[in-house]
Amino acid sequence: MEDVVGAKEVAGMDVLELTAIGREQHDLVGGKAAGLAGLIRLGERVPDGFCVTTEAYGNGRVPRAEVLAAYERLGGGPVAVRSSATAEDLPHASFAGQQDTYLGVTGGEALLAAIEACWASLHSARATAYREANGVPHDSVLMAVLVQRMVDAEVAGVLFTADPLTGSRGASVVDAAPGLGTAVVDGAAATDHYVLDGTEEGERGCLTPARRGELRAAGARIKELLGGEQDIEWAYDHDGTLWLLQARPITTLFPAPPSSDKPGPRLYVEFGHVQGMLRPATPMGMSTLRSMLAGMLAAFGLTVEIVDIGGRLYGDLTDALRDPSTRQRLVKLMAVDFGPRAQRAVEHLLDDPRFAPGKTRRRRGAAAMRTGPKAAAGILGALARPARARARVFGEIERLRRQQVTDPATAAELLELVERDAESSTLADAIIWPVVSGLAVSAALPPLLKDIAGEDEIHTVLGGMPHNVTIEMDLALWEVARRAEPHREMLLQTPRSDLCAAQLAGTLPDFGLDAFLERYGVRSAAEVDVGVPRWAEDPTPVFTMLANYLRVTDPEQAPDRRFERAAERAESMLTDLARRARSRHALRGRLAGFFLRRSRELSGLREAGKLVGLYALRDRRRRLLLIGAELHAKGLLAGPDDVMFLDLPELRTAVESGADLRDTIAARRAEYERERRRRTVPVALLSDGTDVETLLPAPPSDGRTLTGMGAAAGRVTGRARVVREPSDAFIEPGEILVAPTTDPGWTPLFLTAGGLVTETGAVMAHGPTVAREYGIPAVICVPAATTRIRDGQLITVDGATGTVTLEEVPGASEPVQR
The missing domain is CATH 3.30.470.20 (ATP-grasp fold, B domain)
Structure with missing residues (x-):
């Protein structure tokens, strides 16, 4: 059906028949009325009705004569009176039930009163809270009211x-x-x-x-x-x-995977939560991450299709699941590299006939054949000479940190550099094999020490780990806080935005922050996304963390002392476990002692690989922003950082032809912000959009005990601090950090935390690794932890049993470490 009334024709109209509402009149009639008018145009059967428009709402009075006339044309009798706000029935927020509906309204006066009541419901407490939760500005919303004949x-x-x-x-x-x-x-x-x-x-x-x-x-x-x-x-x-x-x-659905021409249902496993990143990547960040991840997998001779689902990285593991020779190993791989949630999901699909093993054509590619000997030499070399391997790793890090690079003058030349670097994003052998060696020896400890040590004892050995660049960063910030003590009041009382501006302007007193940012300014939360500002650009999160450190007054809770205690416990446990192993079998004991010692000498390197990649991202981000600045100066972008919402081919189009992509960028920014508000991200998806975890049987619960996976030994009781973004998080000393996930940008918060609870992760992921090294108990993969645990609630975290207990009786506010 053609539009009956255009936007210009309805100027000044307070009431519109449903059949007269045009395609572009959402702002005039609101979401609900616009949706029903669309169904009518498509030929669907919808009850007759009319709309009291937002123009009438803006005038502040119910247009009595027009409403009563429309009601008479409808034939009188009972009608439904329903809100139709402009922020309603949106793709990202339904506003279901947030404004009022009145059914069976009969008579003109009752209808007028119901319309006024619908208007008033726009400002109800529930509607106001819903807008705030969904990032909808209150002053941007207007109310129309839909009146329809009641269906008997x-x-x-x-x-x-x-x-x-x-x-x-x-x-x-x-x-x-x-x-x-x-x-x-x-x-x-x-x-x-x-x-x-x-x-x-x-x-x-x-x-x-x-x-x-x-x-x-x-x-x-x-x-x-x-x-x-x-x-x-x-x-x-x-x-x-x-x-x-x-x-x-339907506003709650996680986006479905892209369509595939491969046979049968597909399995996609999310990669980002292992890196402590649940927020979506910017489009440019996604483009960079896909090439980086492909390069890393290629170093191991692996080829995995990487797809973008909802701004997150997912890998298609279907072929490995259907391959008889790899499906069982895949479950073990999930446990080590993707965490227990992904492991349970994949294990569940082993019994799904759609993923039954079948005939496969396995070909060992040239890359894999080249990688095998190189991997063996690299790993054996690191195991034989760990000190030499560490020296090579840290030498490469320092070389990259100090490397002087020059940037071309034009956007076209800068883009050529960015594109060339994107094609060669692999880690050097000097980095990758020592890092892999550390991961391998840590992963070998549980089977090697089976029947000799429990998981919590192994986690203790992995605590207080030396040679970890993230730990060194956190302790360096602690030293900055100690030097900043004379400026304590200024740092605690001044708004962080003012502190950030002063730091960037160079007007803050010198207490070591400049040197810290010079060394660690490449880092941030969600730092693997090139589209995210680094601490050197926006040090606001660093000032938040400094404020947390300045609240530590107990010398025994000082982060360096806590790290020392964790290292002492680790060395003592290592000696004890090696003795136990020797008492069982001499050869096994010598092997266990060797692996335990090498874990202390090499496992801390796991963070080094990521830091090396950040230097490449630093240069790429700088060059992209320079390109953005040039395009902004030409009026093609609203701001330099708009480049982060394009991919490289689109950016080339803008550079070469002057294409104006601002509408595309605005739409992607809006989608990015919507996805940032998403609280949960599936760890495993089927190609029809099914979240595999929803198919698993629910674990038993007593109502007080939340079950996850122990990732750092110990038991602590304290007040929960629920944090969803680290940039503005204040944690009092000893509070238990409860978060969706954590990456290195979160870890400075660990220095004052008494324990850690996360909704995702893997034992060897960044957050649990750092928690062990600080000696704070950690439980990961606790479903919906940030909603089931209240801020300030007294909880007990037990890293040995992998449980979080919600205490029913309030206890002492001071955490008790056992």
């Missing part, structure tokens, strides 16, 4: 064209109840639940098989017409006619 419903409910719990796009889900359906949307009563996946199902509940089929077909049709998964409210009247009452995007 025999049965009504909600249809989701994808399963909102599992994420599967292969099934529709329906909740239905007799009558108006308010019991469904309000959650006020039990409903009949149906999963419509194409399989036959007989008579059950209030929906006949024929009506279930009609709903499934309607959902598929509307999803296709509107271009995305939909949340649809519907009703059958007593004549058996299906009416559509609302259709809006």
Whole structure:
């Protein structure tokens, strides 16, 4: 149906018939009315009605005469009066139930009062809180009101064209109840639940098989017409006619994997949480990460397809799962490199017939054949001469840190350098094999010490680890804090934004921060994303951490002392475990002693590989920003950092042809901010969007004990500090840090924390590694920890059992280390 009324024609109109609402009039009629008008244009059956527009709301009065006239044209009788705010039924925020709805309104005066009540609900406490949680400015929202003829419903409910719990796009889900359906949307009563996946199902509940089929077909049709998964409210009247009452995007779904031409369902495992990064990558960051990760995997002779799903890195591991020779090893790989959540997900799929082992054509590529001898020589060399291997690693780090580079003058020349560097993003052998050696000896300890040592004892050996560049960074910042003590009040009382401006202007007193940033300014939270500012550019997080350190007054809680204690416990445990192993078997004892000692000499190098990569990212970021500055000066970008929301081919188009990509950039920035607000990211996805973890049986719970995986030995009771972003996190000494994940940019917070709880991770990931080295108990992979644990709640973290206990009886506020 063509638009009946254009935007210019409705100027000054306070009331519009649903059939007269045009395609570009969302701001005039709000999300709900615009969505229903769209369904009418597509030929769908929608109850007649009209809209009291945002123009009327802006005038501050209900247009009495126009409303009553429209009501009379509708035929009077009972109507539904529903909010239709401009921030409603959006792709990223449904605002479901946040503003008011009134059903069965009869008579002109009652209708006018209901419209006023809908207007008022825009400022209710729940609507205000929802806008704040979704980053919607209050002053940007206006309210329209939708008035529709009531459907005399025999049965009504909600249809989701994808399963909102599992994420599967292969099934529709329906909740239905007799009558108006308010019991469904309000959650006020039990409903009949149906999963419509194409399989036959007989008579059950209030929906006949024929009506279930009609709903499934309607959902598929509307999803296709509107271009995305939909949340649809519907009703059958007593004549058996299906009416559509609302259709809006399903806002909670994690994006589905891109389509693949490979056979069967695919398995994608998320890589970012191992790096402590759950936030999305910028488009330029994603482009860089994919090339870096491909280069790292190539160094091991591996080829894995890397895909972007929701701004996160996922690897397609389907072929390895279906390969009879690798599927069992894949489960073990998950445990070491991806964490227990990914391991459980992959293990579950071993019994899924869709991933049954089959015939494969395995070819050992030339890269793999070259890598084998080189890897063996590198690893054996590091094991034989660990001090020499460390010297080479730290020598390379220092060389890169001090390396003087020059930048060309033009954007075209700069871009050539960036593109060339993107094709050669592999770690040097001097770095990669000592790092791999440290990871290998640590991974070998559990099987080598089976029946001799528990996991917590092995974690103790890995505590207080020397030669770790991230630990050295954290302790260097502690030294800065000690030197900054004379300026304590200034640093604690001055807004961080003012401190940041003073630091960048060079007007702060000299207490060692300049030297710290000179050495470690390449770091930040989410530092593997080239699109994220470094501490040298924005030292605000560093001032937050300094403030945390300045609150430490107990000498025994000083970070350097805590690290020393962890190292002392590690050395003592190493001696004890080696003795135990020798008492069992002489040869096994000598081997265990060798691996235990090499773990202390090499495992700390695991952070070095990442630091080396950051120097390349530093140079790439600087050059990209220089290109951005030139394009900004030409009026092609709103700001230099807009380049981070393009990929390299798009950037080349802008540089060579002067293409204006500002609309593309604005849309990607908005999507990036929406994804940043996402609280959970699936660790394993199927190609239809199914979150594999939702298929696993729920673990037993007593209501007080949260179960994860122990990652650092010890037990501590203290107040929880729930932190979702490290840049503004204040942690009192001894509080337990509860976070979605952690990467090296978070680790300075560990210096004052009494313990660590995360929702994701792996035992050998950055956060748990640093926690062990500081000797603070850590439990990782606790589902929904940041929502199930309240800020300030007294909790007990037990790294030996992998549990977090929610204490029912308030205890002393001071943590108790055992």
